[in-house]
Amino acid sequence: MLTATYSLVTLSVEQKNARSMLSSLHAQILNILQNLHNINRACLESAISKLEQFEEYCHKRKVETYVIPAIRQSTRKADPILAELENLSSRCMDLLRALHDQWRYAFEQGVTGVKKLCSEMEQYCHHLHERFAKEEEKLFPVVIGLLPNEQWFDIAAKFLHEVDEKGRTHADMLPSTKHEAWPVMRT
Structure with missing residues (x-):
């Protein structure tokens, strides 16, 4: 049960981060709306690009990568909830495609287009x-009872492997542990 708890805490932290990033993106959009007369194409392009980057991030989240496939x-039993989630993701993708196609023409339509x-x-x-x-509210509570302990262990192991890989990437940037790689201190 500890592996399930670890996994759920990890998912919760990731969820909090995603919500925070989404809130920042939404604030940027509200800022554009408040300053419509000072907005240029680059500003709109940047906002849409950030939404596209966030969409990529969302698809790489642990819930998408590990939990839903498990x-x-x-x-x-979770198919109805997964269908709801897929429907919302599909709507997001449709909106992003439309935004990507329409943003250049928004300025031709003036303030109304923006x-x-x-x-x-x-x-x-x-x-x-x-x-x-x-x-x-729906997926996480249901998933606790649906997945057997072996799958929770597998999910937790994948989470830890991901953390380990990130740690290795950062460690690769540090100097070698050989003495000649570190500066010599003279007194």
Whole structure:
């Protein structure tokens, strides 16, 4: 049961980080709306690019990479919840595609076009916020009882391996542990 607890705490921390990033993105969109007359193409392009980067991040989260595949492999009892989550993700992807295709033309339509674009960006944020809430309120509580201990152990091992890999990447940037790589201290 400790592995399940560790996994859920890890998911909770990741969820908190994702919510924080989403909140920052939403604040940026609201800032654009408040300063419509000072907005340029680069500002809109940057906001959309950040949304696209955030979407990539969302698909690499542990819940997407490890937990949902484990649930699908283990049982069909969570299919309705997974379908809801997939539907919200699909809406987000559709909005991002539309934003990517339309942002250049928003300026030709003036303030109305930029407002419409910002409204679609807000809709994207709303759908993601809804997805995060469903993950926390519906998926996580159900998943606790659905996955056997062996799968929780496997998930926790993957989480730890991921942490280990990140640690190795950072360690590779440090000087070698051989004495000649470190500066010699003379007194």
